[in-house]
Amino acid sequence: MAEPIIQLVDITKKYGDFTAVDHLNLTVNRGEIFGLLGPNGAGKSTSILMMLGLTEPTSGEVRVCGINSTTHPIEVKTRVGYLPEDVGFYDDRTGLENLVYTALLNGANRSEATQLATELMSRVGLADQMSKKTGKYSKGMRQRLGLADVLIKNPEVIILDEPTSGIDPKGVQKLLDLIVELRNEHQISVLFSSHNLHQVQQVCDRVGIFVEGKLIAEGNIQSLSQQLFTHGMYLIELGLDEKSLPKNTNPDALWLKQILEPVEGVQKVTRANGLFQIECAGDVSSAVSKRIIERGLGLNFLNRKEYGLDAIYNRYFEGGV
Amino acid sequence: MQFITVILKEEFKMNNSSSSSVRPFWVIVNKEISDTVRSWRFLIMLGLIVLTCMGSLYTALDDFSQAIKASAPEGTFFFLKLYTHTDGTLPSFIVFISFLGPLLGISMGFDSINSEQNNGTLSRILAQPIYRDFVLNAKFVAALIVLGILFFALSLLVLGFGLLFIGIPPTAEEFLRIVVFTVVSIIYVAFWLNLAILFSVKFRQAATSALAGISIWLFFSIFFGMIVNLIAKGLAPSVFVSENQVVAFQRFIQNIMRINPGQLFNDATTSLLMPTVRSLGPLTTEQMSGAIPSPLPLGQSLMLVWPQTTALIAGTIVFFAIAYTMFMRREVRSR
Known part of the structure; x- marks a missing residue:
């Protein structure tokens, strides 16, 4: 039986009268790539923030790696890498410096951090951009740097919020390939949120369709079709x-x-x-x-x-x- | 005995874990300091302040023979004159600090949180295993360290130049007074720094928060005096009232003036750097009778400025607390 790594149990998040996430139940297993598919404003980012303990659910429980994210966010954040939508870096620092900073925040010492950052930069294909300031990076390069930034803490889970938005098709392909490779190499679990269907279809083992704060269907592509189409696929x-x-x-x-x-x-x-x-x-x-x-x-x-x-x-x- | 060792071990473990969780704090402080020192904004402010200080030092030294010719008791503290004396062409060192200090504080704090939010770095940093308040605290501590170094350097620079040109070393008490003055200046700038940080948490746009900070600074440095004058004119007692009423009126106006943090700073620094100042409020002849016309010792001067200093510190803490609560309760989304 697959081991659950992210568990959302009956999560609700309300902003005043508006319900952003409505009694959400979701489980992501170790080593799988889970696609959270939904239109903008469906509550995907809100759910992700709750997984990281960056915002509190109105009711329900979030467990990541078996730890309650709401009460023990620090422990969760040491294990989870999060790539926010449209990630930002300190533009007047080089890519390497940005990565080293993240590594230091994760408790590495300076020599470890530099070594790790250098390795990861070449891993994501930015070896020749290391001493360039991130202000001059292209969007695709920033996202790849973001992926390196997420990996530098050696996470068990990575959460990618719309990682492919605003990148050209070639860049998207590279990024997706990289995600699959990383999963295969390190058995990292991946939660991938997107509104782009084809990308999700391409890399995800399982998909959850998320509309207006509700998960309306969940499973692999085939079972989704079966769930959703009472007749004819x-x-x-x-x-x-x-x-x-x-x-x-x-x-x-x-x-x-x-x-x-x-x-x-x-x-x-x-x-x-x-x-x-x-x-x-x-x-x-x-x-x-x-x-x-x-x-x-x-x-x-x-x-x-x-x-x-x-x-x-x-x-x-x-x-x- | 065994019990105690167990407890000690636990204690040790806890210490270990706390020191490893505090380390990221100093990583952020480190980064913030190097950011500040590299930034053009800080370099410009630094240039401005160094230039004005040199200017005021020049005017003080140029006219120094005038300053020390004064009556005997003041003459013993002539070194402090370097900071307060002016020949009228340029304001003195303390006036410059009270004027430019707020601008320095505002320039260091006005975009500390909102720029991170707008660049999308805040959500990335908060996804690291650090406590959220580390970000805010580290920014404050970093700015405070930079300010501390800057102000001590400036004060000591003025001291050093004075030493070169006058050729007489300051007494221990003079030196201590200069150190306390520097500390008070740092507190004063920290007050404005925290106000700016508060605005940076409150306003999403860096321009808005900078303008808010600068307008408050302008209000207090230009308009507040005028308003107090208006109130004073309106409320002024007639010539025939008793002495007590006049004194009460004076006190009242002075207390209104003290809403202005600049006024608090001026009160504090004048009594620190001019030991002959015996009181910051009105003194009656009865109170003065029997007083020996000598300068106050440092301890007495400190007691005189204690309320001002605590008020400034309290203001700093209040602003920081507001900024802190707002920041901790905010949901941080990317951009």
């Missing part, structure tokens, strides 16, 4: 050759549904713009085409669409379930 679009149809038949959805009866997993058939749309739980496109051919019908169009997180995400952000 694949959509097959099918076109039939009119000439091949037997005479005196009305090629409507019901008719096709009957034909496809033996194919397991077909849930719903509709007809639109001359094409049939078949919703099904699994990828049954080959079975469907086989069945069509067997009946002597001509198949002139077949297209399979997979409902990714995209569809799930859009669906939630549009507000409908």
Whole structure:
């Protein structure tokens, strides 16, 4: 059984009348990359602040590495690396000096700190930027420096709040690769908050979808689809050759549904713009085409669409379930 | 016996852990000091203050023969004249300190918290295993250390130059008076420093907090006197009232004046550097009768300025406490 490293138990955070986080229950296990996906203002950052003990929950309990973050924030902060959204550095200091400062704050002595900082700078690919002032760093470089800054305390967990916002696609890719590498090397648990679906999909083992202070779905991509779609996670679009149809038949959805009866997993058939749309739980496109051919019908169009997180995400952000 | 060793061991452990958790505090202090010393703002203020001090020292020395010609009892403390005497072309050293000190304090504190917040460094630093108040305390302590070094250096510099030009060393009491004066100046600047830190916690924009600090400073150094004069004119008793009433009125006006921290500082420094000052309030002839016209000893001067000094310290603490509570209760988000 996986060992939980971050546990949020029935967390609520209110600002006056406004409920930012509403009875949130969330568990992140050791060694996994968990994606917290949600639109801006969903309460992601607030939850993260509570995990670090930087703000107190109105009710509920937060445990990180088995320690209560609200009452023992210092112990938690020695184990957790936090990269805030749009991280800042002292612009008139060099990248190395900034890292050394963080290491010193974490109780290292100066020689240790310098050595560690140098190693990490090259680890995140900033070896040749060490003596450059951070004021001159590009956004992508700052985020990578931020990652080094988080790693310098040798954390068990790292929490990244929107680490990819404002970086170009290449920079994003580098950063994501780095995160996965780090996880694989050191078995660090990662909590990754983002509103960008594709990035989350790419690196996260599990995802939680967070809307208006509530976690509405949680799990890996597949189980999410199953949780959220009572019908159909694949959509097959099918076109039939009119000439091949037997005479005196009305090629409507019901008719096709009957034909496809033996194919397991077909849930719903509709007809639109001359094409049939078949919703099904699994990828049954080959079975469907086989069945069509067997009946002597001509198949002139077949297209399979997979409902990714995209569809799930859009669906939630549009507000409908 | 065994019990005691156990307790001692526990104690030892606790000491160990507390010393390791205090170390980051000095890391921050270190960084803040080096930041301050490197910053252009501080260098400009330093240049300004050093220049004015040299100027006032020059005027004091230029006219020094005038100063020490005075009557015998004052003459014994002529070294202190270096700090207070002026030939009228430039204000004296203490006037400069009371005028520029607040500006120095404000310039050192006005962006201490909000700039960190705006640069996004505050949330990163607070995510490190340090207590939150370390940030605020360390900034205050760092500024205080820099101020302390600066003011002692300035005072001793004036002393040294005086020594070179006059050729007579100061007496031990004069030296002690100079040291106490320096300490009071540091407290005075720390008062403004804390006001500025308070504004830096309160206002998100550094410009707003700087302006707030400077406007309070201007209010007290320019307008407050005028307002008190207006009140005094309005309330002035007629010529025919009893002596007691006149004295009470004088006291009242003086107490209003003392709301101004600059006034407190001036009261304190004048009585420290001019031992002949016997009282900061009005003295009746009865009180003066039988008094020996000699300067006060240091202990008596200290007693005279004690209320002023404690008031300044209290103000400093109050501002710091307000800033502290506001900062501790605030939720720190990135930018």
